[in-house]
Amino acid sequence: MKLNALASGLTLALGLTTTAALAQDVPDLGGREVVVVTENAYPPLQFLDKDGKAIGWEYDAMAEIAKRLNITVTYENISWDAMIPAVSEGQFDLGMTGITIKDERKEAVDFSDPYMRSEMLMIVRGDEARFTDAASFAADPELLVSAQPGTSPFYAAIYNILDGNEENPRVVKFETFGAGLEALKAGDVDLTLSDSTAANGYVAASNGGLKIIGEPLASEDFGFIFPKGSDLVAPMNAAIASMKADGTLDALNTKWFLDYKMGE
Numbered sequence: 192m193k194l195n196a197l198a199s200g201l202t203l204a205l206g207l208t209t210t211a212a213l214a215q216d217v218p219d220l221g222g223r224e225v226v227v228v229t230e231n232a233y234p235p236l237q238f239l240d241k242d243g244k245a246i247g248w249e250y251d252a253m254a255e256i257a258k259r260l261n262i263t264v265t266y267e268n269i270s271w272d273a274m275i276p277a278v279s280e281g282q283f284d285l286g287m288t289g290i291t292i293k294d295e296r297k298e299a300v301d302f303s304d305p306y307m308r309s310e311m312l313m314i315v316r317g318d319e320a321r322f323t324d325a326a327s328f329a330a331d332p333e334l335l336v337s338a339q340p341g342t343s344p345f346y347a348a349i350y351n352i353l354d355g356n357e358e359n360p361r362v363v364k365f366e367t368f369g370a371g372l373e374a375l376k377a378g379d380v381d382l383t384l385s386d387s388t389a390a391n392g393y394v395a396a397s398n399g400g401l402k403i404i405g406e407p408l409a410s411e412d413f414g415f416i417f418p419k420g421s422d423l424v425a426p427m428n429a430a431i432a433s434m435k436a437d438g439t440l441d442a443l444n445t446k447w448f449l450d451y452k453m454g455e
Contacts, residue, residue: 216429216432216433217259217260217426217429217430217433218260218426218429219260219261220260220261220262220426221261222261222262222263223260223261223262223263224262224263224265225257225262225263225264225265225284225285225423226264226265226266226267226283226284226285227253227264227265227266227267227283227284227285227286227287228266228267228268228269228274228277228278228282228283228285228286228287229245229249229266229267229268229269229286229287229288230268230269230270230271230274230288231245231268232271232288232367232368232369233247233288233289233368233389234247234389234392234393235247235248235389235392235447235448235451236248236249236287236288236289236389236413236447237249237250237287237288237289245266247447248307248443248444248446248447248448249287249288249289251443251446251447252306252434252440252443253287255430255434255439256427256430256431256434259430259433259434260426260427260430267283269283270366270367271288271339271341271342271367272339272340272341272366274286274288274290274416275290275296275299275300275416276299278300278416278417278418279299279300279418279419280418281418284417284418284421284423285415285416285417285421285423285427286300286415286416286417287415287416289307289309289386289389289413290302290413290414290415290416291343291386291411291412291413292305292411292412292413292414293343296416299419300416300417300418300419301416301417301418301419301420301421301424302414302415302416302417302424303414303415303416303417303424303427303428303431304414304428304431304432305412305413305414306413306414306415306431306434306440307412307413307440307444308410308411308412308413309386309387309410309411309413310386310387310407310408310409310410310411311343311344311347311351311384311385311386311387311407311408311409311410311411312384312385312386312387312390312391312403312407312408313325313328313382313384313403313404313405313408314372314375314382314383314384314385314390314393314394314401314402314403315375315381315382315401315402315403315404316375316376316378316381316400316401316402317397317399317400317401317402319381319402319404321334321381322334322381322404323404323405324404324405324406325351325352325405325406325408328352328381328382329352329353332361334361334381334382335361335362335363335379335380335381335382336348336352336353336361336362336363336380336381336382336383336384337362337363337364337365337370337371337372337374337375337380337382337383338362338363338364338365338371338383338384339364339365339366339367339368339371340364342368343386343409343411344368344383344384344385344386345362345364347384347408347409348362348384349362351408351409352408363379363380368383368385368389371383372393375401376400376401384408386411387407390403391403391448392448392451395452396452415427
């Protein structure tokens with residue numbers, strides 16, 4: 192018992208030491224103004240509640256980061272397809288909307304360290320019985336999947352489910368994820384894909400209208416994006432590391448993925 196208590200004490204002490212060290216490594220940016228751009232269309236990461244207020248995991252995380260780095264954050268909105276080019280051109284200091292870290296995107300923007308890992312899931316209507324996984328969907332040429340061009344769900348549909356042809360007519364393209372999801376609900380398409388963060392939120396809010404089928408298609412890491420060479424990357428990484436170390440990110444996950452009820 193004494194050895195176990197000693198080991199627990201050492202673990203706690205080492206954890207506190209690590210957290211304290213990380214806190215010391217987080218710089219003070221002296222109230223620097225940072226313009227963050229987002230889409231507000233990716234629950235529960237960032238979205239508009241029933242009163243039109245912008246809320247979500249990323250907003251809470253950014254508020255905490257602002258405190259730790261001593262920065263002043265203002266927000267702008269932009270569509271997903273314009274976000275990476277706009278940040279790359281320096282129109283904004285930082286972009287956030289559950290952006291998957293990909294090598295090809297690193298050619299245009301810099302990424303923070305990952306703040307979340309998610310899995311790509313298949314969402315169907317609650318009464319769907321014609322297929323149960325990616326293979327049975329692919330085997331029926333009449334079935335359609337919705338996706339936003341250039342997104343991880345789009346590439347998962349093309350390369351993880353279908354034949355690798357990016358012009359495959361079975362992929363119905365929409366400008367927003369929400370539009371594709373509405374098409375699924377209306378029966379205009381038969382499947383849509385999303386990472387688990389958003390998928391679980393939409394299914395939970397659907398009152399049985401939607402469900403998740405099959406195994407995850409892929410896993411992905413999310414990061415914030417910056418113009419190439421931005422001096423905000425290192426401070427942001429320090430803040431993310433400190434939030435991982437002291438349990439803040441875990442607390443946000445609990446709040447938004449377990450406790451928060453979409454649609455309320």
